[in-house]
Amino acid sequence: MSGDLLQTKLYVPRLRPSLVPRPHLIAKLKAGLAGKLTLVSAPAGFGKTTLVSEWIADCERPFAWLSLDERDSDLTRFLTYLIAAIQTLAPTVGERTAALLASPNLPPTDAVLTALLNEMSAVPQEMALVLDDYHVVDARPIDAALTFLLDHLPPQLHLVITTREDPNLPLSRLRVRGQLTEIRAADLRFTLAETAVFLKQVMGLELSQENIATLEARTEGWIAGLQLAAMSLRGHQEDVDSFINAFTGSHRFVLDYLLEEVLCQQPDPVQEFLLKTAVLNQLTGPLCNALTGANNGQEILETLERANLFLVPLDNERRWYRYHHLFADLLRQRLQQNAGEDDIAALHIRASQWYEANGLELEAFHHAAAAHDVERAVRLIEGEGLPLYFRGEAAPVRRWLDALPEAEFKARPSLWVTYASILTMTGRLQDNIEEVLQKAEAALQTAVHDGKTADLHGQIAAIRAMLSIVKNEIERIITQSQRALELLHPDNAPMRATATWTLGYAYQIQGNRAAAIEAYAETIAHSQKSGNIMTEIAATTCLGQIQETENQTHQAAETFQRILQLVGDPPWPGACEAFVGLARIHYQWNDLETAKQYGQQGLELARQLENVDTPAACGVLLARLKLAKLSPSAT
Numbered sequence: 001m002s003g004d005l006l007q008t009k010l011y012v013p014r015l016r017p018s019l020v021p022r023p024h025l026i027a028k029l030k031a032g033l034a035g036k037l038t039l040v041s042a043p044a045g046f047g048k049t050t051l052v053s054e055w056i057a058d059c060e061r062p063f064a065w066l067s068l069d070e071r072d073s074d075l076t077r078f079l080t081y082l083i084a085a086i087q088t089l090a091p092t093v094g095e096r097t098a099a100l101l102a103s104p105n106l107p108p109t110d111a112v113l114t115a116l117l118n119e120m121s122a123v124p125q126e127m128a129l130v131l132d133d134y135h136v137v138d139a140r141p142i143d144a145a146l147t148f149l150l151d152h153l154p155p156q157l158h159l160v161i162t163t164r165e166d167p168n169l170p171l172s173r174l175r176v177r178g179q180l181t182e183i184r185a186a187d188l189r190f191t192l193a194e195t196a197v198f199l200k201q202v203m204g205l206e207l208s209q210e211n212i213a214t215l216e217a218r219t220e221g222w223i224a225g226l227q228l229a230a231m232s233l234r235g236h237q238e239d240v241d242s243f244i245n246a247f248t249g250s251h252r253f254v255l256d257y258l259l260e261e262v263l264c265q266q267p268d269p270v271q272e273f274l275l276k277t278a279v280l281n282q283l284t285g286p287l288c289n290a291l292t293g294a295n296n297g298q299e300i301l302e303t304l305e306r307a308n309l310f311l312v313p314l315d316n317e318r319r320w321y322r323y324h325h326l327f328a329d330l331l332r333q334r335l336q337q338n339a340g341e342d343d344i345a346a347l348h349i350r351a352s353q354w355y356e357a358n359g360l361e362l363e364a365f366h367h368a369a370a371a372h373d374v375e376r377a378v379r380l381i382e383g384e385g386l387p388l389y390f391r392g393e394a395a396p397v398r399r400w401l402d403a404l405p406e407a408e409f410k411a412r413p414s415l416w417v418t419y420a421s422i423l424t425m426t427g428r429l430q431d432n433i434e435e436v437l438q439k440a441e442a443a444l445q446t447a448v449h450d451g452k453t454a455d456l457h458g459q460i461a462a463i464r465a466m467l468s469i470v471k472n473e474i475e476r477i478i479t480q481s482q483r484a485l486e487l488l489h490p491d492n493a494p495m496r497a498t499a500t501w502t503l504g505y506a507y508q509i510q511g512n513r514a515a516a517i518e519a520y521a522e523t524i525a526h527s528q529k530s531g532n533i534m535t536e537i538a539a540t541t542c543l544g545q546i547q548e549t550e551n552q553t554h555q556a557a558e559t560f561q562r563i564l565q566l567v568g569d570p571p572w573p574g575a576c577e578a579f580v581g582l583a584r585i586h587y588q589w590n591d592l593e594t595a596k597q598y599g600q601q602g603l604e605l606a607r608q609l610e611n612v613d614t615p616a617a618c619g620v621l622l623a624r625l626k627l628a629k630l631s632p633s634a635t
Helices: 023-034 048-058 075-087 095-101 109-121 140-151 171-176 192-202 209-219 223-233 237-246 252-261 268-279 285-292 297-306 325-338 341-357 361-370 374-382 394-403 406-411 413-425 433-444 451-470 474-487 493-510 513-530 533-549 553-567 573-588 592-606 613-630
Strands: 037-041 063-067 127-132 157-163 180-184 311-313 321-323
Touching (some): 023 037, 023 180, 048 127, 075 095, 171 180, 209 325, 223 252, 268 285, 285 297, 361 394, 394 413, 406 433, 413 433, 474 493, 513 533, 533 553, 553 573
16 A cells, blocks of 8 residues: 555554443444444544444454544545555455556446455455544545445454444444444443542542542533543542532533534534523424524434434434533533523523423423513413412422512512412421511502402412411311402312312311311312312322221222322322321221231331321331231230
8 A cells, every 4th residue: 555644544542551341332342243333423522432442452353443534535535544454454455446546547436345345355354444433524425335335245344433423324224134233322421330430540539429429420421521520620629529519511621622522513503503402401393493493403403413412312202302411511601601691581481482382381481480581480380270389390489489589579469479388388387488478468458459369368368277287276277268268269279279178177177077078079179170189189188087087998998099099100298198098997907918018108108298297107007017917916
C-alpha cells in the first residue's frame, strides 16, 4: 500500500492500565463473533472504544483496526484504508483491489468489492475488523459498499462498528437472521457496583456509598459524566457532599464536553428544536410540534434516537422520550442564556395547552406554574368535577402554593381554601390551618356574595369538620358538616362527599349506626359521581367496621375486599384499615394463617401513615395471633 497512509489510523488503541472489568459485555461480544456484525452504538463518552479494546486484549482472534475521520467519507479513500487495515493481519489481501482503486478509470464499486471479497475468502485464518467512529463518515456510497460487503462477507471475517449513531446499514435484516450483536447505551451504562469500582479504584476517590449512588443516578451511568465529576471532585475534597448534590449538566467540565462533543455538532434546526423542547420532561412528536410550530417532531425524535443524541426512549413503541438528565440541564441552561423570560414562559404555556387538550391536567398544571400563569394554574387545580389534589396530586400543588406570594392569595380567596384543604389532606396539622381559614374568611368579606362565595364558605366548614375529628370534637364535627352541606354547591360532589363522611363518622362515634350508614351511603354516591376514590375508601371502610361491630362478619369481609379492589395493587397506605379488618375477621373465624397475612400487610401499610393507632392495633393483633398458635385455647 501507499506510504502516504497515516499508519496511526490502523493502530489498535492501547488498553488503559486501570479500567473497570466488564466480563458480561465481553462474553456477549465473544458470542457475537458467530455472526457477521457487532454494532457498539451509544452517545459520546459511553466507553465504546474502551470496551472494544478490552475485548481485543481478551480475545484469541486477531483484530484489525481502522480509526475513521471526516476525510474518510470519500469512497476511494475509505476502501484504501480498509484494505490497509486488513493487510496488518493478511499482507497479501487487497493487492489487486488496490490496483483497481489506483486506476484512473475506477471500475464499478461492485466490481472492486467483489475483487476484495474474493481475496479475503482465500485467507484461511479467522479475523475481525473494527471500524471505529463510523458516525463521522457521511456518505451513501460507503453505506452501500459496506452493505454489499456484509451481504457477501466470508465466514472467517467479522465486522465490528463503533458509532455514536446507527449506520445506514440493513440492521433489521441482520437482526432477524441472528447475524447482529448489539451493544447500546443501556448496556454500557455503569451499574452502581461498576460506578463504585470506577470512582474508587480507577479515579482514586474515597466516597461514601450514598455519594456514589447519587453520582450514579445523576449521571445515569454515563461514563464520561462520572469521569468529569471525579476530576472536579479532586478540587472539592473539603466539601464532597455539597459538590455532589450540586453536580448538574451546568458544571463547567460537563458543560464544555457536551457543548463541544454534542450540541455544537448539530445543524442549526436541530439545535433550535433541542432548545425549544428543553422545557419538557417527556417528549412526543405532537407535543414537540406544539412547541416548535412545525409538524416534524416525531421525525426529529426518531432521527435523534438513531443519532444516539442523549435521548432515552420511555416506551417500546418509541412514541415518548426524555433527554438524559445532564444533557437536559445543559439545554435548559442554554435556553436561559439565549431566550428571554417571556419566550420561555410562552413555551411552557404551549406545553400546558397541549397537555390539557390531551387530558393530562397534572402536567398541564406544572407547565402553567412554570410559566407563572396563576390564573391558568388555579383553573387546572380546580379541574372539572374533581380538583387535582383529590386525585393524589396534593404534594405538587402544595409546593406551588407554598411558593406563591401572599398577594396572590389576597387577590383570590379560593387559594386560601385550596391551601387549607391540601394541608388537611396531607396531614400538615402542625401548620396553623385554622389561621389559613380565617384569612380566607377575611378575604371573602369583600367578595360578592353569590353561589361561588357560598360554596367557598361551605368548603371552609367541611375543612373545619375534618380538623375537629383530630380533636374528637363530635358536636363540632356535626355542626360544621351540616353547615357545609347547606352552603356547598349541589354540583360540588368532592367536598359534599367529605362533609357527609365527617358527618357519618360523628354519628358512628355517637353510636347512631343507622344515621352513620345513611351518611356513608351518600358519601359513596358523591364519591363515585366525582371519581373521589379517597372518600369512597374512607366511607366503605367505616361501613365495614359497622358491619363487623354488628357481627355481620361475612358482609364486613366482602366490604373490606371491595376496598382492596378499589385501591388495586400495590395497595395505598389508606387501605391499611381494610387489611386489619380482614385480619380481625379471619382471626374470629380461626383462620390464623390468613389473619396473619392480612395483619402483616396492614402493619406494613400503616407504618407509612403519620398516625400510631393503626400500627399499634396491628401489633396487638399479630401478638394475639402468635399466642393463639402457641395455645389454641387462647382464641
